[in-house]
Amino acid sequence: MPIDLETEVKPGALDPFALYESRPRACWLEIGFGKGEHLAWQAQAHPDVGLIGCEPYLNGVAGLLTHIEEEVISNIRVYGDDARHVLSRLPDASLERVFLIHPDPWPKRRHARRRFVNPPNLDQIARVLVDDGEFRVGTDHPIYREWTAVQMSLRSDFEWLANDPSDWLNRPDDWPETRYEAKALEGRATYFRFRRVPRSV
Numbered sequence: 001m002p003i004d005l006e007t008e009v010k011p012g013a014l015d016p017f018a019l020y021e022s023r024p025r026a027c028w029l030e031i032g033f034g035k036g037e038h039l040a041w042q043a044q045a046h047p048d049v050g051l052i053g054c055e056p057y058l059n060g061v062a063g064l065l066t067h068i069e070e071e072v073i074s075n076i077r078v079y080g081d082d083a084r085h086v087l088s089r090l091p092d093a094s095l096e097r098v099f100l101i102h103p104d105p106w107p108k109r110r111h112a113r114r115r116f117v118n119p120p121n122l123d124q125i126a127r128v129l130v131d132d133g134e135f136r137v138g139t140d141h142p143i144y145r146e147w148t149a150v151q152m153s154l155r156s157d158f159e160w161l162a163n164d165p166s167d168w169l170n171r172p173d174d175w176p177e178t179r180y181e182a183k184a185l186e187g188r189a190t191y192f193r194f195r196r197v198p199r200s201v
């Protein structure tokens with residue numbers, strides 16, 4: 001079901017739990033779902049969770065809708081545009097997980113400001129995640145891997161959930177390969193998992 005922020009949602013507020021027929025246990029968000037295979041997989045593996053997917057690429061939205069129809073998935077809501085519109089409308093501490101799987105790497109230095117992993121977007125993601133919530137970033141691009149590691153290391157509101165290289169070099173069981181990753185040629189994928197550090201009371 002598509003989300004229309006202008007007509008279906010009161011200005012200033014998007015209660016993600018109100019988007020589903022019955023209230024989900026938790027809400028998760030995927031930013032830039034491509035053709036939707038990761039989002040569809042997560043929705044089927046976690047039927048008690050409500051998922052929101054944001055993707056401005058029309059063919060990608062069509063790909064996800066095909067999954068939703070053929071696999072009869074009812075716990076995904078789709079926003080066919082920029083995820084930042086949705087992030088800015090979500091209440092504080094309203095999401096349990098945020099996925100950013102193979103974001104556009106923008107490898108040239110002069111384009112670095114376009115990378116989705118940047119301070120204003122990370123501020124929003126930290127704001128909407130619940131305490132101990134999880135932010136996942138997957139990338140096969142060496143520049144984006146280093147960029148993400150540096151950006152996240154500068155933050156006190158996220159903690160990298162890695163003890164040794166096997167924690168970020170091996171795909172977690174609940175992290176399916178996407179179409180982009182399957183054909184990615186830049187290098188070995190990195191699976192970053194960050195915990196939202198609990199807010200101080």
Ligand SMILES: C[S@@+](CC[C@H](N)C(=O)[O-])C[C@H]1O[C@@H](n2cnc3c(N)ncnc32)[C@H](O)[C@@H]1O
Pocket residue numbers: 031032033034035054055056057060081082083084100101102103104105116178179180181
């Ligand atoms: C390299 S593709 C990866 C797609 C998919 N996650 C995968 O792994 O196959 C990056 C995707 O992010 C989307 N994207 C870029 N900026 C976005 C934004 N601000 N909000 C939502 N999606 C965005 C693009 O349209 C594109 O489909």
